[in-house]
Amino acid sequence: MFTTKKLAVVLLVLVAQVIFGQEKDSLKYDSTFRIQAFQPLHFGNNSLSKAHDSDFGFGVSAKIFKYNNFRFYVGGEIANYNVTDSIMLGKVERSRYTSVYTSVSYAVPINKSFTFVPDVGIGYVKLSQRTNGTKFGFQEGTEYRLGGMIDYGIDRTIAVYIGIHYIYTNLRINTSPEYEKFFGKSNQLQLAIGLNFK
Amino acid sequence: MNKILLLCCLFLVVSCAIDYDGETRLVLKSKISSIDGVAIPNQKVKIYVNDNSHTDLVSEGATDQSGNLTLIFTAPTLNRATIDIEVLSESPYTYLNKKFIGLKKEDFNNFEYKLITNIYKPENFTNFEVTLNRISTDKEIKNIVLEGELPDEKVYFNQEPQDLPYIQTNFRVLKNKDYVLKYSIFTITSGLPIKEDFTTSISVGNNPATYSITY
Numbered sequence: 001m002f003t004t005k006k007l008a009v010v011l012l013v014l015v016a017q018v019i020f021g022q023e024k025d026s027l028k029y030d031s032t033f034r035i036q037a038f039q040p041l042h043f044g045n046n047s048l049s050k051a052h053d054s055d056f057g058f059g060v061s062a063k064i065f066k067y068n069n070f071r072f073y074v075g076g077e078i079a080n081y082n083v084t085d086s087i088m089l090g091k092v093e094r095s096r097y098t099s100v101y102t103s104v105s106y107a108v109p110i111n112k113s114f115t116f117v118p119d120v121g122i123g124y125v126k127l128s129q130r131t132n133g134t135k136f137g138f139q140e141g142t143e144y145r146l147g148g149m150i151d152y153g154i155d156r157t158i159a160v161y162i163g164i165h166y167i168y169t170n171l172r173i174n175t176s177p178e179y180e181k182f183f184g185k186s187n188q189l190q191l192a193i194g195l196n197f198k
Numbered sequence: 199m200n201k202i203l204l205l206c207c208l209f210l211v212v213s214c215a216i217d218y219d220g221e222t223r224l225v226l227k228s229k230i231s232s233i234d235g236v237a238i239p240n241q242k243v244k245i246y247v248n249d250n251s252h253t254d255l256v257s258e259g260a261t262d263q264s265g266n267l268t269l270i271f272t273a274p275t276l277n278r279a280t281i282d283i284e285v286l287s288e289s290p291y292t293y294l295n296k297k298f299i300g301l302k303k304e305d306f307n308n309f310e311y312k313l314i315t316n317i318y319k320p321e322n323f324t325n326f327e328v329t330l331n332r333i334s335t336d337k338e339i340k341n342i343v344l345e346g347e348l349p350d351e352k353v354y355f356n357q358e359p360q361d362l363p364y365i366q367t368n369f370r371v372l373k374n375k376d377y378v379l380k381y382s383i384f385t386i387t388s389g390l391p392i393k394e395d396f397t398t399s400i401s402v403g404n405n406p407a408t409y410s411i412t413y
Contacts, residue, residue: 090245090257090271129220129272134254136272137220175223176310179270183223 026068033062036163036194040079040097044187048127051085052095059192061103071105073121083129088182093131099123099143110150115159118148125169139183141171151196163192216249222273224306226257228313230265230285233322233372237265238293241317242286245271249279260288273303280356281305285317293317300355318349318372324406328367328379331412338384338391339413344369344400346377371402383413 038057042049061075081095101123108116123145128138147165154160169186230241244258257271274281281301287293296317305311328342342365349372371377377400384391400409 086257087259087268088270090269091255092272127220134215135218136256137218137275139221172221173223174221174309175270176225176308178310179223179225 028066030063030066030071032196032198033060034073034075034161034194034196035060036161036192038077038079038163038190038192038194040167041189041191042186043189044185045182046185046187047088047183048081048095048097048186048188050182051083051088052081053084055080055082057097057190059194069107071107071117071119073103073105073119074101075103075121075123076100089129090136091131091134092129092136095127095129098126098128101143101145103145105149113153115151115153116148117151117161119145119165121145125171127171139171139173141169141184143167143169145190147190149192157198159196159198161192161194161196163190163194165190165192216247216252216254216279217275218247218272219275220272222303223270223309224273224281224303225310226267226269226271226283226313227310228261228267228269228283228285228315230261230267231314231316232293233316233318235316237261237263238317239263239265240288241265241267241293242288243267243269244284244286245269246282246284247271247274247279248282249274249276253282277303279303283313285315287317293319294349294351296351296353298353298355300357302356305355316347322372323349323370324373324402324404326369326371326377326400326402326407326409328369328381329408329410330365330367331410333412336386337413338386339365339411340382340384342366342379342381344371344377344379347372347375371407373402373404376401379409381411 036059038059040054040057042054057077057079059075059077061073063071063073065072077099079097083089083092083095101121103119103121105117105119110116123143125141125143126138129136145165145167147163149161149163151159151161167188167190171184173180173184175183226245228243230238232238239261241261242258245256247254247256257269259267259269261267283298285296287295294317296315330339349370379398379400381396383394
């Protein structure tokens with residue numbers, strides 16, 4: 001079990017690595033990319049959690065440059081949902097959550113094969129809704145993501161990874177005050193598996 | 199060429215659909231009761247969005263044991279689109295259907311509309327007839343209106359007031375209810391017509407009722 005003290009020690013070690021572990025400052029263009037499949041697990045009293053069932057989602061992200069051990073990514077994700085509560089959503093049958101984000105990660109080598117990559121990011125979100133033949137518009141918003149990945153290097157060019165992220169989303173909504181949070185917020189834990197092409 | 203035509207047709211079909219504002223959700227809170235104020239469960243409520251050329255069914259549900267139902271649906275983008283609500287009786291069809299026509303987005307106060315309504319059984323009705331007895335050729339009767347709880351199958355919202363092209367003299371009314379009958383009599387002279395307004399109370403019992411106007 002992780003106690004708060006142990007977690008604090010790990011975080012201190014990570015911060016120490018960031019601050020003191022740089023060999024030299026260098027900003028480099030670096031074009032590697034990741035592809036992943038993920039399962040969003042929504043929770044809380046909100047539309048995506050209570051009125052939808054999630055399918056698998058897919059995402060890609062590309063490292064655009066790195067600064068010492070920091071990596072800067074841009075990425076995009078798509079996840080589809082089936083509507084389960086027609087009282088709350090009306091005749092909408094399907095929703096699609098699309099995001100475009102940027103993130104900063106920091107690579108922490110664990111051993112020769114494994115690398116821990118915590119990251120934090122922010123993105124634009126579009127939640128569109130439709131049924132057969134009818135588009136019911138979309139909501140736009142902002143997502144904030146925090147989590148990490150563990151890379152397992154198969155060889156010098158490719159690694160498999162698993163990831164876990166907490167993603168909090170704010171969506172624009174005009175509705176009765178009673179339902180503003182329900183349609184305007186989203187919390188999800190995203191479990192991912194993917195490939196990192198170096 | 200055929201493909202181009204097909205694409206054009208598809209574009210026209212797609213572009214004519216009703217547009218929805220996904221960032222606006224309207225809330226309909228309905229309470230359905232009988233004439234005696236008893237809540238009616240399992241009463242189906244359907245919401246349609248209408249823009250004159252298209253109609254979409256956007257939500258439906260059934261009332262709970264307390265006669266209540268909350269439905270949330272995506273608002274149409276255009277202000278001129280209307281929202282129509284249909285209250286439908288399920289088998290064994292004890293109650294008559296009722297339709298509310300012509301609601302608009304701005305009728306939703308803070309994105310919410312409360313629909314508190316009675317629906318009726320056929321045995322709740324009787325008939326009320328106004329008989330017209332015209333004895334003077336320089337007089338005309340207009341604007342006969344019956345005010346009170348009318349068992350209308352259709353209730354209209356946002357209608358422009360206009361003179362009816364005909365004079366309504368037959369009304370379906372509820373038994374054992376009081377109503378107010380209003381009408382105007384115009385005296386045609388060489389100048390402008392002289393208008394006189396009349397108001398009278400009508401008490402309806404269990405049987406068909408009549409009221410006679412002589413002018």
